[in-house]
Amino acid sequence: MITGLALKTLRHRRAAFAGAFVALVCAAALVCACLMLLETGLRGGVAPERYAGAPLIVAGDQNVHETVTKSSGKVKTKAKPLSERVWIPEATAAGLRGLPGVSKVITEVTFPVNGHALGHGWESAGLTPFTIAQGRPPRENGEVVVDARAGLSVGSVLRVRGEAYRVVGVTAQALPSQDTVFFSTAEARRLAGRPGLVTAIGVFPHVDVSPVLNDHLVAYTGDERGTVEFLGAERARVRLISLGGALGGTSLLVAILVVTGTSALAVQRRRREIALLRAVAATPGQVRKLLGGEALLVASRPASSDRRPASASGSGCAAGSSTWAPCRRTCAWWSARSRRRPPCWPPWPRPGPRPGSRSAAPRGSARSRRWARPPWAGACPSGGRSRASSASPAGSC
Structure with missing residues (x-):
């Protein structure tokens, strides 16, 4: 209802x-x-880019953990991310290689080159993987391999930190959001400036490698590899x-x-x-x-x-206009479903015309008496008969 x-x-x-x-x-x-x-x-x-080819990446924990004991005795551990990269010992790779079920382990070093590119050792090319499209991999300290977006050809010279390096190869791939330059393994370790440390280790395992990881090492898989990169x-x-x-x-x-x-x-x-x-x-x-x-x-x-x-707002229910019909229907609807019989409609005068207009009818005329009350006020909305009299136009049901 x-x-x-x-x-x-x-x-x-x-x-x-x-x-x-x-x-x-x-x-x-x-x-x-x-x-x-x-x-x-x-x-x-x-999503990872450099590490997309490795199913598992072992890297350092990039969060600082703090344990706080509250006054109620509850212990809470908080973790905040670090802004710098955490390097890990290169000896960890030897322990991973000794696990049965691990097919390949690749170490990775990362360092900035000329402000906009990242340098790596060629041994980490298999993490993407990168392949040679022109030339050959770098073997000497003065040789580099650039990606396909660098715009350099074999035989060009690339200056890195004031030193000249000869381009000996161009890769067939290029990463979407970073430029890549590959050095020989020994030269990459020297330019990184962290002897005995690596950025990350790519692992191709068939078993769980978590037993050989300590508290400062974390294994990343799936999209978690992108947070390390x-x-x-x-x-x-x-x-x-x-x-x-x-x-x-x-x-x-x-x-x-x-x-x-x-x-x-x-x-x-x-x-x-x-x-x-x-x-x-x-x-x-x-x-x-x-x-x-x-x-x-x-x-x-x-x-x-x-x-x-719209016509049935509270201010629009005026007699004599086209907007009072919804109010009549509402009254009839409620009267038909109510348990008690409501009183008949009270007198509802029609708004008179403006003074001086030709449509103004004299008081007491048939036209003014016709609009003295709504045409349906003489009968109850629920169908009953009104007991209205001339002295009391409102009446009751």
Whole structure:
């Protein structure tokens, strides 16, 4: 019953409910956008590029762990990402090679070259993998291999840190977001400046390698390999989580205030209609169900599907106009379903014409008496007979 009335009243307040619908859609879109940022930070990852060819990467722990004991006795461990890369001992590779079921172990060193490229030893080319398209791999300290995007050919000279290196090969591949320069193994260790240490170790295992790893070593698989390759990705993820949570909470609060204010304004403009429903025996609970049903309908379907203009607002129920018919139907609807018989409609004077207009009828004429009260006020909305008299035009059922 309440849902049917709510559905019927939507067509007469199309503008008000369209405004509420637009406010609800905009609020939902803003909150969803902020929550998508938060969800991206929580579940998002960075696909590996350099380490895409290795199923498992062993590298140092890129987080600083701190254990805090609270006053209640609860122990909590916090982890903060490091901005610099953690290097690991090269001897770890020998222990991994000794495991049964490990087919290949590749060490990797990474260092900046000329500010925009990254240098590696040629022994780590199999982590991507890189293959030679022109020339040969570097064998001497003064030789390098560049990627396909470098724009250099075999025989060109590349200066690195003031030293000249001859290009002896060009790879067939190029990484999407980084330029790559390969040196010989000994020259790469010298330029890295960390003897006995490596950046990461690529492992091609058929067994679990975690027994040989200590507390400072972490095995990365899947998209976790991208966090080792791109150190800034983890810091960006933490910032994105903080930003998404802050904006999402603020947007949710603002959305609640805006939607609540819009709904309260729409209800306030319908005070006369709500008073009419209360006058025809509508209980407060039924009025609340009516308003709640209208809110659910606005949230589930656009109010623009109504084909009749808005006319049943509280200020539009005036006798003699085309807008008082919905109020009559509302009264009749409630009267037909109410357990008690409501009083007949009270006198409803018609707004008179402007002074001096030709359409102004003399007081007491047939035309003025015809609009002294609504044409349906003489009978009860529920079908009963009115006991109205000439002394009391309102009467009762």
